[in-house]
Amino acid sequence: MTKLSVNINKIATIRNARGGNMPDLLKAATDIERFGGQGITIHPRPDERHITYQDARDLKKIVTTELNIEGNPVPKFIDLVLEVKPDQVTLVPDAEDAITSNAGWDTIKYGSFLVKTIDLFKKEGIRTSIFVDPNPEMAKAAADTGTDRIELYTESYAKSFDQNEKQTGIAPFIETAKAATTAGLGLNAGHDLNLENVAYFQKNIPNLLEVSIGHALICEALYLGLENVVNMYLNRLT
């Protein structure tokens, strides 16, 4: 079964727009879990444009499914994760000023850095995942870092789906998923997945443990309602 981890960054975006506490991020996280969401994902960026470091601390106290914290492992991020001790940390090679995540790790070039960083988290019992492009060589090299899982960066698949080229677009993801399984890695996926494209992806990717979905889900919820959208995703993932 593929678990749905809801990324609540964009709920924090709306909250921060007025400087108050509406929408209440913690209530939203609790409600998402009550609606059937199987995890909460956050991506506290260095500028705290949406999720703040304090949100991460507060969410740790109330999330009852799984808390996944994503981010570039700069020192302050590492310190936050070691303090909060989420269920999972997902390392993403984001530039500080990136509008969103836009690449996976070069797990060959940054192998030694990733080995050291992964070890820090695993020593604290935190499950680790590395954000990678759909490239079997990157998956194989990821296994050498000691990571528990990789997360497939699915933007290129989403774009191919929109261009009616999903069969071509998904091909490298299938190959990378097979390489990950052969290397003994768990498999997550995320970025630009939505109600239209998620089912085809999940049905074609073997051993997919978790998808983390945020931007589209929150946008869809503006029209369809949060509880309804969470259940629509769950239905597409069974």
Ligand SMILES: CC(=O)[C@@H](O)[C@H](O)COP(=O)(O)O
């Ligand atoms: C790694 C990943 O794909 C997500 O965390 C994505 O980066 C969401 O970040 P934003 O919500 O800031 O776009």
Ligand SMILES: NCC(=O)COP(=O)(O)O
């Ligand atoms: N890891 C992907 C994630 O958490 C959400 O990405 P998106 O659905 O906001 O593009």
